[in-house]
Amino acid sequence: MDYASISSNLLYVAFIAYLVATFFFGGAIRDKRAAQKKTKWATFGIVVTIIGFIAQIGYFITRWIASGHAPVSNLFEFTTFFGMMLVGAFIVIYFIYRLSMLGLFALPVALLIIAYASMFPTEITPLIPALQTNWLHIHVTTAAAGEAVLSISFVAGLIYLIKTIDQSKRNKKAFWLEFILYTLISTLGFVAVTLAFNAAHYESSFNWVNKSGEQEQVVYHMVPLVGPHQSEWTEGNDIQPLIDMPAIINAKKLNTVIWSLGGGFVLYWLIRLILRKRIGAALQPLVKQVNSDLLDEVSYRAVAIGFPIFTLGALIFAMIWAQMAWTRFWGWDPKEVWALITFLFYAAFLHLRLSKGWHGEKSAWLAVGGFAIIMFNLVAVNLIIAGLHSYA
Amino acid sequence: MKHVKCECGHVNPHGTILCEACGKPIAEETTDKLVDMRYEGSARRSQTYNKTVIDKIWNFFSSVKVGIWIIIVTLVASAVGTIYPQEAYIPPNVTADEYYQKEYGWTGELYYKLGFHHLYESWWYLLLIAALGMSLVICSLDRVVPLYRALKKQSVTKHPNFLKRQRLYSTSSSWTDQEYEHVKSMLKKRRYSIREENGNLLAEKGRFSRWGPYVNHIGLIIFLLGAMLRFVPGMYIDEVLWIREGETKVIPGTNGEYFLKNRRFTVETYDKDSESAVFQEAIDRAGNNKVAKNYEADVSLYKREGKLIPGADPKLKKIKDSEIRVNQPLKFEGYAMYQVDFKLNEFSSMSFHLTDKNANRNVGSLTVDLHNPKETYDLKNGYKVKLMSYFPDFFFDDEGNPNTKTRVPNNPAFVFKMITPQHKKGEVAFVGIRENLEPLGNNDYKMTFAGVETKNVTGLTVRRDYTLWFLGIGGAIFMIGVIQGMYWNHRRMWIQKVNNEIWLAAHTNKNWYGLKKELNGLLESTSLTQLKDQNDKETK
Ligand code: HEM
Numbered sequence: 044m045d046y047a048s049i050s051s052n053l054l055y056v057a058f059i060a061y062l063v064a065t066f067f068f069g070g071a072i073r074d075k076r077a078a079q080k081k082t083k084w085a086t087f088g089i090v091v092t093i094i095g096f097i098a099q100i101g102y103f104i105t106r107w108i109a110s111g112h113a114p115v116s117n118l119f120e121f122t123t124f125f126g127m128m129l130v131g132a133f134i135v136i137y138f139i140y141r142l143s144m145l146g147l148f149a150l151p152v153a154l155l156i157i158a159y160a161s162m163f164p165t166e167i168t169p170l171i172p173a174l175q176t177n178w179l180h181i182h183v184t185t186a187a188a189g190e191a192v193l194s195i196s197f198v199a200g201l202i203y204l205i206k207t208i209d210q211s212k213r214n215k216k217a218f219w220l221e222f223i224l225y226t227l228i229s230t231l232g233f234v235a236v237t238l239a240f241n242a243a244h245y246e247s248s249f250n251w252v253n254k255s256g257e258q259e260q261v262v263y264h265m266v267p268l269v270g271p272h273q274s275e276w277t278e279g280n281d282i283q284p285l286i287d288m289p290a291i292i293n294a295k296k297l298n299t300v301i302w303s304l305g306g307g308f309v310l311y312w313l314i315r316l317i318l319r320k321r322i323g324a325a326l327q328p329l330v331k332q333v334n335s336d337l338l339d340e341v342s343y344r345a346v347a348i349g350f351p352i353f354t355l356g357a358l359i360f361a362m363i364w365a366q367m368a369w370t371r372f373w374g375w376d377p378k379e380v381w382a383l384i385t386f387l388f389y390a391a392f393l394h395l396r397l398s399k400g401w402h403g404e405k406s407a408w409l410a411v412g413g414f415a416i417i418m419f420n421l422v423a424v425n426l427i428i429a430g431l432h433s434y435a
Numbered sequence: 436m437k438h439v440k441c442e443c444g445h446v447n448p449h450g451t452i453l454c455e456a457c458g459k460p461i462a463e464e465t466t467d468k469l470v471d472m473r474y475e476g477s478a479r480r481s482q483t484y485n486k487t488v489i490d491k492i493w494n495f496f497s498s499v500k501v502g503i504w505i506i507i508v509t510l511v512a513s514a515v516g517t518i519y520p521q522e523a524y525i526p527p528n529v530t531a532d533e534y535y536q537k538e539y540g541w542t543g544e545l546y547y548k549l550g551f552h553h554l555y556e557s558w559w560y561l562l563l564i565a566a567l568g569m570s571l572v573i574c575s576l577d578r579v580v581p582l583y584r585a586l587k588k589q590s591v592t593k594h595p596n597f598l599k600r601q602r603l604y605s606t607s608s609s610w611t612d613q614e615y616e617h618v619k620s621m622l623k624k625r626r627y628s629i630r631e632e633n634g635n636l637l638a639e640k641g642r643f644s645r646w647g648p649y650v651n652h653i654g655l656i657i658f659l660l661g662a663m664l665r666f667v668p669g670m671y672i673d674e675v676l677w678i679r680e681g682e683t684k685v686i687p688g689t690n691g692e693y694f695l696k697n698r699r700f701t702v703e704t705y706d707k708d709s710e711s712a713v714f715q716e717a718i719d720r721a722g723n724n725k726v727a728k729n730y731e732a733d734v735s736l737y738k739r740e741g742k743l744i745p746g747a748d749p750k751l752k753k754i755k756d757s758e759i760r761v762n763q764p765l766k767f768e769g770y771a772m773y774q775v776d777f778k779l780n781e782f783s784s785m786s787f788h789l790t791d792k793n794a795n796r797n798v799g800s801l802t803v804d805l806h807n808p809k810e811t812y813d814l815k816n817g818y819k820v821k822l823m824s825y826f827p828d829f830f831f832d833d834e835g836n837p838n839t840k841t842r843v844p845n846n847p848a849f850v851f852k853m854i855t856p857q858h859k860k861g862e863v864a865f866v867g868i869r870e871n872l873e874p875l876g877n878n879d880y881k882m883t884f885a886g887v888e889t890k891n892v893t894g895l896t897v898r899r900d901y902t903l904w905f906l907g908i909g910g911a912i913f914m915i916g917v918i919q920g921m922y923w924n925h926r927r928m929w930i931q932k933v934n935n936e937i938w939l940a941a942h943t944n945k946n947w948y949g950l951k952k953e954l955n956g957l958l959e960s961t962s963l964t965q966l967k968d969q970n971d972k973e974t975k
Contacts, residue, residue: 045713110713139949166717167717169718169726171726254538291539337948344945348922350917351918354913354914362910367762368761370773372903375516377520380517381514381517390506391506391507394506398503399503
């Protein structure tokens with residue numbers, strides 16, 4: 044076997060290990076005997092997580108050998124790496140606080156992220172000139188590590204919210220909590236829909252007319268619900284779009300978003316019908332035994348650890364590289380701006396906590412907000428707001 | 436100024452909340468709420484004075500609430516600037532007022548009208564950043580001095596009220612002196628510094644982490660000042676230099692001191708046949724030879740020797756040969772030259788034959804250097820070609836006359852006068868790309884196109900940025916400050932005999948879990964009561 048295929052097999056191993064570990068952690072929290080002390084389940088959970096993590100490091104190294112550069116140079120590679128760092132951050136925090144509950148939520152988030160990453164082209168890409176530097180590795184890895192630690196803050200915050208928000212009746216907070224869970228499920232929706240259409244080898248091509256009135260071609264890999272401007276089917280599966288979009292909208296991406304949200308919607312209601320209550324409400328009894336103060340502490344601690352790493356990687360190293368590759372350390376490129384926004388957000392978070400005493404629930408909502416910004420930078424800025432950094 | 440004397444005898448500055456020495460709440464309320472330990476309850480200017488305009492400004496900017504608002508507004512404004520591309524990123528051949536409207540409809544037009552297309556250079560955005568800097572300075576000054584005083588003046592013996600109202604607290608009624616000594620030595624082992632007074636004890640470590648925020652704020656301020664320095668003349672040079680292969684040009688911004696020769700410029704792309712197998716799939720997806728692999732200008736750097744004499748060619752001394760690639764600028768004397776742009780296959784010279792139309796025979800040939808054409812080309816034997824007009828970038832202007840758009844030979848055209856033994860006065864020919872006119876009637880001779888030579892042009896950016904030092908130092912101080920404040924914490928434990936009991940209390944600025952675990956670990960082998968988190972309402 045060559046390195047490239049060893050590499051992708053190791054990624055599978057890691058994925059499955061994380062999945063198995065999630066179930067162990069699930070077992071650990073059901074184990075009533077010890078709320079926070081070590082249980083056998085938890086030990087299995089963390090051991091399997093570490094095995095998965097080592098496998099993923101193996102994936103990383105073998106892919107590096109195969110391509111000659113650190114695999115952080117396209118959307119798939121970066122996002123996978125982010126997932127790996129999330130698991131790494133979880134392992135570190137686990138050994139500080141021994142909180143099995145964290146595994147039950149952090150690992151699924153990491154799984155979603157890795158699965159999402161795998162929906163993008165996974166082949167090894169050669170580097171364009173701007174990426175041919177060690178600063179690529181240094182900047183991207185530290186930035187991802189910082190974002191991963193900050194994401195642990197989100198995970199702890201989410202558990203806090205599930206635990207403390209009153210879900211017995213309809214209210215705004217319960218709604219938004221459900222919304223967060225629905226968003227997570229929509230990622231699964233995206234993965235499921237993409238896999239389904241891939242399995243069916245769905246493909247259809249359209250001619251369309253762009254903003255400047257020129258004709259272009261586009262290939263859909265999903266049934267077109269919305270078509271491009273003045274679309275005209277040319278070949279492949281012959282299903283016509285329900286409606287054409289104006290020229291300024293990227294109809295293909297919108298179509299994917301609609302399918303993902305739709306898929307997420309179906310999944311969400313399936314789960315909800317099975318559970319016969321809101322998902323948040325169903326999760327609530329599971330998390331009852333964790334101490335809220337401890338969750339709050341973990342959430343804050345993760346920000347305290349992650350903020351300096353993030354600043355170093357996403358701003359300082361980024362500036363050094365930008366100075367060399369683009370002659371200026373800062374150019375107000377959307378990706379740069381969103382890194383700044385993330386930085387400012389967490390700065391606000393820290394000050395609100397310190398001086399306004401925003402602990403507990405408020406702090407947990409902020410942790411969710413921070414994660415939303417990180418994800419926005421990872422997903423939306425890459426796919427929607429194209430700039431120098433746009434991988435896709 | 437009024438001073439406040441505490442019952443322990445310490446004289447506190449006006450405005451103090453907790454006595455600097457013993458920690459007794461000054462405005463004694465009978466409450467068992469935990470004491471507010473922020474800034475050690477010290478007297479801050481902003482909380483104390485509010486009379487003059489300066490007081491008011493000071494109080495405004497020293498408020499963290501205001502600071503947070505400034506941060507949030509900056510955050511939102513920054514986000515708005517990413518909705519549509521900034522002016523710097525729109526294609527160079529369109530004007531902004533057309534672009535936004537055409538590309539994004541009425542929302543784009545609104546975006547443009549509101550000036551969001553250069554949001555980050557707008558006066559109000561700069562004002563926001565200035566306010567942030569102002570807030571940072573004042574906020575830090577307002578707190579750091581009193582905090583320093585309070586931490587320095589703190590005494591070992593605390594007022595019972597102070598201890599009782601700490602978050603971690605316990606009382607024990609029986610203990611032995613050995614246990615006390617044991618705890619003390621364990622605290623020492625864990626690198627607490629110990630102070631004792633009348634049988635009471637204060638153990639403290641990590642106080643320096645309290646300065647972390649102030650250090651990082653100083654770093655930020657230096658960084659912001661560094662960013663402003665760019666506007667100081669001489670600190671920052673940013674020039675563009677286009678050089679053709681074979682050409683030597685003075686490097687702008689160097690006062691005519693340095694010259695650069697472009698020996699060769701190359702572009703490489705990823706080719707299926709020559710790349711390793713792992714890249715094949717990716718190359719297939721993007722297209723063979725579609726993905727750039729390398730942009731490289733091979734250059735020689737020269738320095739002028741002697742005085743600059745106008746009109747005369749400068750005397751140059753070669754300093755070094757070098758390659759400039761993306762990510763690998765050429766650096767010299769504080770300058771850096773970056774590969775940023777290029778133009779491939781620009782016309783550099785064109786060759787023609789002078790042809791006798793009737794005999795269909797070439798009687799001579801010539802080559803016109805498109806950057807430096809000659810007036811006359813002598814082809815010997817009575818044949819001569821004069822270049823009457825030259826249009827490097829030819830087009831017909833509004834009046835229908837031939838003209839040139841630029842001085843770059845994108846579309847060269849010539850008016851030649853062909854002097855031959857038959858036509859001593861010459862025949863006139865207009866020659867361009869795919870054009871050969873005889874404006875003054877039929878000629879016996881013509882200029883036939885014989886070939887063209889092209890050269891590559893490299894576009895370089897010349898930078899000298901003395902502000903980078905400031906920015907680097909600011910960034911480094913910022914990092915030191917955040918790490919200092921975030922990865923260490925300031926832990927204190929008080930052991931005090933109150934009546935016949937021994938009271939334990941502890942405080943940290945972060946990581947209560949860690950503190951509690953550490954201290955209760957120490958107490959484990961003793962009969963002293965474990966510290967209890969008075970905030971925690973869940974664990975019984
Ligand atoms: C983007 C700008 C800023 C950044 C990155 C920043 C960063 C920080 C950090 C990392 C801390 C430590 C927080 C902690 O330990 O939890 C801190 C503390 C603090 N910051 Fe800022 N800050 C910024 C702006 C400001 C502004 C504008 C103000 C003033 C209104 C301010 C006032 C404070 C105060 C009072 C503290 C607490 C100091 C102490 O605990 O002794 N900061 N800042």
